[in-house]
Each structure stands twice: as C-alpha cells, then as structure tokens.
Amino acid sequence: DAKTTQPTSMDCAEGRAANLPCNHSTISGNEYVYWYRQIHSQGPQYIIHGLKNNETNEMASLIITEDRKSSTLILPHATLRDTAVYYCIVRVAGGTSYGKLTFGQGTILTVHP
Amino acid sequence: DVKVTQSSRYLVKRTGEKVFLECVQDMDHENMFWYRQDPGLGLRLIYFSYDVKMKEKGDIPEGYSVSREKKERFSLILESASTNQTSMYLCASSLDRDSGNTIYFGEGSWLTVV
Numbered sequence: 446d447a448k449t450t451q452p453t454s455m456d457c458a459e460g461r462a463a464n465l466p467c468n469h470s471t472i473s474g475n476e477y478v479y480w481y482r483q484i485h486s487q488g489p490q491y492i493i494h495g496l497k498n499n500e501t502n503e504m505a506s507l508i509i510t511e512d513r514k515s516s517t518l519i520l521p522h523a524t525l526r527d528t529a530v531y532y533c534i535v536r537v538a539g540g541t542s543y544g545k546l547t548f549g550q551g552t553i554l555t556v557h558p
Numbered sequence: 559d560v561k562v563t564q565s566s567r568y569l570v571k572r573t574g575e576k577v578f579l580e581c582v583q584d585m586d587h588e589n590m591f592w593y594r595q596d597p598g599l600g601l602r603l604i605y606f607s608y609d610v611k612m613k614e615k616g617d618i619p620e621g622y623s624v625s626r627e628k629k630e631r632f633s634l635i636l637e638s639a640s641t642n643q644t645s646m647y648l649c650a651s652s653l654d655r656d657s658g659n660t661i662y663f664g665e666g667s668w669l670t671v672v
Contacts, residue, residue, distance in 0.1 A: 479660070488648050488663035489601075491560075546593075546661060548601045 454553040463520040467533030470514040482529040562664035577636040581649030590632035591650040639671045
C-alpha cells in the first residue's frame with residue numbers, strides 16, 4: 446500500500462468548510478484514495494473515495510491533484526458532530542490483500558462552536 | 559443504507575472462556591472481514607471471507623477462528639480467550655473483490671478479557 450501523510454490535528458469553526466489534506470506521493474496508477482472517519486468508540490465510517498477525478502457526495506467532496514500525489518477532503522459546512530479522526534487511505538488493487546486497510550495516524554479534526 | 563451489525567458492543571469475559579462475536583450484513587456482500595484495532599497498532603486484519611464457507615487468514619489469525627455458514631453472517635471465535643485479546647473488534651463487508659469496492663464497518667465490539 447502507498448503510505449499517506451496527514452497533519453496530526455486541525456481546528457475548524459462550526460459552519461465553515463473543513464479542508465483536510467493528505468499526501469500520497471507513492472500512489473500507484475490503479476490505487477484508489479479513500480477517506481474514513483472514526484468517532485471515539487465507534488467503527489470507522491466511510492466518507493468518500495476516488496481514483497482520478499474529483500468526487501462529491503452528500504457528506505463531502507474529494508479533490509485529487511492531477512498527478513494524484515495528494516488529495517483534499519472538504520466538509521463544506523462543518524458541524525460539531527464532524528469532530529472525529531479522519532483517515533486517508535490508499536487501497537491496494539485486488540488480489541488477496543484487498544481487505545487489508547492500513548489506517549495511519551489520521552487527522553484529529555475538532556469543530557468549535 | 560449500508561448496514562453491518564455487530565451483536566455485542568461491550569463484553570467482559572474470563573481468561574479461557576470461548577467467545578463468539580457475531581456480525582451480520584444486509585447488503586448481499588460477498589466479502590466479510592474481522593479486524594481488531596488497538597492504540598498505536600492501528601487496524602489489523604484477523605480473517606476474511608470472500609464466499610460462504612470460505613475463509614482466509616489475515617495478518618494476525620493466531621488464537622482466532624471464523625465461521626461463515628450463510629452469506630450475511632460472519633462469526634469470530636476466540637477458542638480460549640486471553641488477556642492480550644482485549645481489544646476493539648471490527649466487522650466489515652464489501653461487495654466483491656474489486657479494489658474499488660468500499661469496505662463498510664460495523665459499530666465495533668469492545669472485548670475485555672479478565
């Protein structure tokens with residue numbers, strides 16, 4: 446799996462956009478970028494994923510640079526319930542290791558009132 | 559909505575007990591997984607299954623076994639619980655073996671072995 450680098454922590458004001466960066470400079474051409482978040486004592490929650498193009502769903506937007514070496518998760522209007530650890534992951538392509546998710550340290554996002 | 563349900567959120571068991579952790583998914587997914595998550599060690603894959611009655615060892619299968627008799631249900635078994643198996647256990651599922659398929663997690667089961 447390609448390794449990812451994320452800032453340890455970030456703050457955001459409630460109602461503002463939260464932009465969480467992730468570097469994955471060794472990503473391979475067929476590896477997807479995934480974002481999950483984990484609120485304390487709960488299982489990881491899937492947010493969004495992408496391969497090359499920018500993606501948007503009801504939770505967030507994912508911006509992937511043209512060289513695919515970095516990406517940004519955008520929560521457009523952060524709420525207090527978005528306070529969590531956010532993980533950026535690069536998935537291996539198929540084979541017997543397809544279930545092996547490697548969660549790094551992640552970014553602790555704190556949303557303030 | 560995607561739903562992976564783990565039967566027990568919090569369990570306390572004694573050393574040497576046999577422990578069953580049950581997981582059910584309602585999405586007709588082929589693949590199911592069991593992980594454990596520990597501080598400083600991240601997420602580690604114990605076992606996974608890509609079909610009924612099929613199972614594959616993950617990175618840390620020792621001390622664990624699994625059962626998948628029905629597509630929707632994947633059970634993790636600790637034959638003789640030990641204190642070093644105190645952890646948060648996460649069940650997950652995905653549609654099939656395509657790398658682009660999202661893995662969805664359950665709420666987690668906190669197991670304490672005393």
